[in-house]
Amino acid sequence: MRQIDDIDRRIIAAVQENGKITTHELAERVGLSPSPCARRIRMLEDAGVIKGYTAIIDQKKVGLPVSAFASIKLERQREEDLDRFAQAVARWPEVADCYLMTGQRDYLMRIVARDLEAYEQFLKDKLTRLEGVASIETSFALGQVKRSEVLPLL
Known part of the structure; x- marks a missing residue:
């Protein structure tokens, strides 16, 4: 995989903050159009940098305190x-x-x-x-x- 650049870091930071962010919102946030942003996300996923998306669950509220x-x-x-x-x-x-x-x-x-x-x-x-x-x-x-x-x- 190529080196992670500043735009990749901004993409990673944004999806870490909100895994449900849309590609359009993410593109606006990092200063790209949606298509190149989607390609970068796919490249980060394919390279294993982004390993998946998940919800953070409050373990106490689901009965596991x-x-x-x-x-x-x-x-x-x-x-x-x-x-x-x-x-x-x-x-x-x-x-x-x-x-x-x-x-x-x-x-x-x-x-x-x-x-x-x-x-x-x-x-x-x-x-x-x-x-x-x-x-x-x-x-x-x-x-x-x-x-x-x-x-x-x-």
Whole structure:
């Protein structure tokens, strides 16, 4: 893909702010006519820069007020163990985010749940049954200070 230029950055910033913006509105905002703007959007999508569009849902209002952060240590860090863990996590809808980490722990996950009992059930039925998990440490969020999907494209 070609380098991302200033117009691409403005397009990305605008769709990050409002994923429902029309091509016409976006074109006006970034100073292009609709056809070239649509081509640029398509190029950004085809290149994987824009990976998709989604709605940001208030997890409390849909009955999932609990955010648990679980630090996972595996018994071994072999490629097949890491792959098995990643494949399992990808199937679990309770896992909102999961990162492979450096440091003392191998993974950091954010799990959403309706209450502590639901998290406990997730832990017992899924996470602790996964082969190769050596330890799990969980912290619970008391509140959310900031959450953003908007990247600072300066």
